[in-house]
Each structure stands twice: as C-alpha cells, then as structure tokens.
Amino acid sequence: MFEIELRKFDWPQMECGCGESAGHLPGMIAELMALEQDHGHGEAFSTSLHGHVLTGADGLVAVSSAFLAVAMAALTGKLSEPARRETLGMILRVLGSATSVESIGGSESAFAAECIDAARQGKWLLYAEVVYGTSPAGTAYGFESLILIEQDKKRLRAVQAAAADRLPWDLKAEEI
Numbered sequence: 001m002f003e004i005e006l007r008k009f010d011w012p013q014m015e016c017g018c019g020e021s022a023g024h025l026p027g028m029i030a031e032l033m034a035l036e037q038d039h040g041h042g043e044a045f046s047t048s049l050h051g052h053v054l055t056g057a058d059g060l061v062a063v064s065s066a067f068l069a070v071a072m073a074a075l076t077g078k079l080s081e082p083a084r085r086e087t088l089g090m091i092l093r094v095l096g097s098a099t100s101v102e103s104i105g106g107s108e109s110a111f112a113a114e115c116i117d118a119a120r121q122g123k124w125l126l127y128a129e130v131v132y133g134t135s136p137a138g139t140a141y142g143f144e145s146l147i148l149i150e151q152d153k154k155r156l157r158a159v160q161a162a163a164a165d166r167l168p169w170d171l172k173a174e175e176i
Ligand SMILES: [Zn+2]
Pocket: 016, 017, 018, 019, 020, 021, 022, 024, 025, 051, 052
C-alpha cells in the first residue's frame, strides 16, 4: 500500500529537510519499511530519517506531509516491529512539529495543515495501533499522535479507558 502512495508524489521536485531535492527520500522510506526484526533493540528514532522528513531543528518542509501520507498508508501493511515502531515514532514527531506551528502563518503553517489533515484522514489506523498494535512503543506513539490531532475528545477518552492495559502509565493517566 505504501508503494502506491509513494508514487503519488513527485519527490525530485520537492525540497527535502536536508536541503537537497527529495529524490533520495523514497529509497530511504522503502528501507524503513524493510527494517529487520532485530533493528534498533527496542529503541525508536534509530534511523536517519529525521533530518530529511523534518529539518535538523524539527522544522516542517514540503516532504513532511508527503512522508506522513506514505507512513499512514504503510501502517495498513505487514511491517516488522522495528519498522512499525519507527514509522509511528516519525508520525508522532512530524505531528508534534505540525501542531506547534499550525497557527503561526507562512509556509510552515501551510505544511502543518497538510500534515494534520493527512493524519486525520487516516486516524482509524492510529486507533488500530492503540487497540490491536503489535509494537508496545508504537501503541504509545499512536495514542500520543491521536492526542495531538483527534477533535473528538470524548472518543479519545473512551479509547484511553478501553486500551488502558496497553498504554504506559503516563498516557493512561493523561488528562484529555
Ligand atoms: Zn534528504
């Protein structure tokens, strides 16, 4: 599924977070989706995607929302635990930047709106990670992402209660 989404974008025409044309990003995303089961030893953010999908200072770029759309699509697929964990970690990181600059104005807030929109369109995938996901870290990242983008707080509180045993204590206790 992510390959289909990947082909929707004209990557070489977009600016990457590293400052170059983003022609190299599809290859990096495909590598992420193919991570082996023992990659990263349970730790997220063990790939080099960060300085590309976002700038080194967590700034949004044109590819941020394109990455997000591809990453959400990838959640529908069969991913190794490290790939799922890393994908959900990057989704959270992009949404963290997007929700903090959303109202500032300028090109970054336009990118932010695109990111938030892409995540909201696929929010049921994030719920699926929270309720059924096979990566414990991914479950937490999925829930944190929903805290950032879900407008129906009542639904989110109900899922927080239903999935309490799957969430780390701080998210279980988080006031929503
Ligand atoms: Zn790059």
